[in-house]
Amino acid sequence: MAQESREERLNRELIELLNELRVALPGVQVLFAFLLTLPFTRGWPQLGHTERVLYFVALALAAISSGFLIAPSAHHRLRFRQRDKEQLVVWGNRMAICGIVTLGLAIAASIAVIADFVFGEAIGLSLAVAATLFLAVLWFGVPQLYGDDRPTEESR
Numbered sequence: 501m502a503q504e505s506r507e508e509r510l511n512r513e514l515i516e517l518l519n520e521l522r523v524a525l526p527g528v529q530v531l532f533a534f535l536l537t538l539p540f541t542r543g544w545p546q547l548g549h550t551e552r553v554l555y556f557v558a559l560a561l562a563a564i565s566s567g568f569l570i571a572p573s574a575h576h577r578l579r580f581r582q583r584d585k586e587q588l589v590v591w592g593n594r595m596a597i598c599g600i601v602t603l604g605l606a607i608a609a610s611i612a613v614i615a616d617f618v619f620g621e622a623i624g625l626s627l628a629v630a631a632t633l634f635l636a637v638l639w640f641g642v643p644q645l646y647g648d649d650r651p652t653e654e655s656r
Contacts, residue, residue, distance in 0.1 A: 510586055514588055514592070517589060517593060518572065521570075524596070525566075528565045528566050531610060532559070532565075532566055554613045564606075565603040565606055572591070572596060576592070607635065608632040612625060612628035
C-alpha cells in the first residue's frame with residue numbers, strides 16, 4: 501500500500517473529524533432541546549434552588565458543548581480553500597475534545613438535576629459524580645489503554 505501524501509493525510513483527518521462530529525452533535529442537541537423545554541413543564545415550580553442552579557449549569561454546559569462541536573464545521577466553511585487545512589484539523593480536534601468534555605459535564609449535571617429532584621440532593625450528587633467518572637473513564641481513560649499492537653502491513 502502506497503504511503504499517503506501530507507495533503508491526502510490532512511484531507512482524510514479533516515473528513516474523519518467532521519464525520520465524528522456528526523455522531524456527537526445529535527446527542528448534545530437532543531440534551532440541549534430537552535433542557536430548553538424543562539422550565540415550561542408543570543414540574544418546574546417544584547424544583548428547589550439547588551436543582552435550578554444545577555439545571556442552569558447543565559443548560560450552559562450543553563450550549564457550550566454545542567458551540568465547541570459545531571465550531572469545526574463553521575471554521576471549515578469560513579476557511580474553505582484558503583490552504584489552512586492543517587490548522588483546521590489541529591483546532592478542530594481541540595474544539596471537539598472541549599465539546600466532548602463539556603458534553604460529559606452537561607450529561608452529569610442533567611443527571612444531578614433529575615436525581616436530586618427524584619431522590620434528594622445526596623443521591624443526586626452521588627449519581628452525578630458516578631456519571632462523570634463513568635464517562636471520563638469510558639471516553640478518556642479507555643483510549644489510553646490501547647497498546648501499540650497495531651496490525652503490521654504484513655498482517656493486513
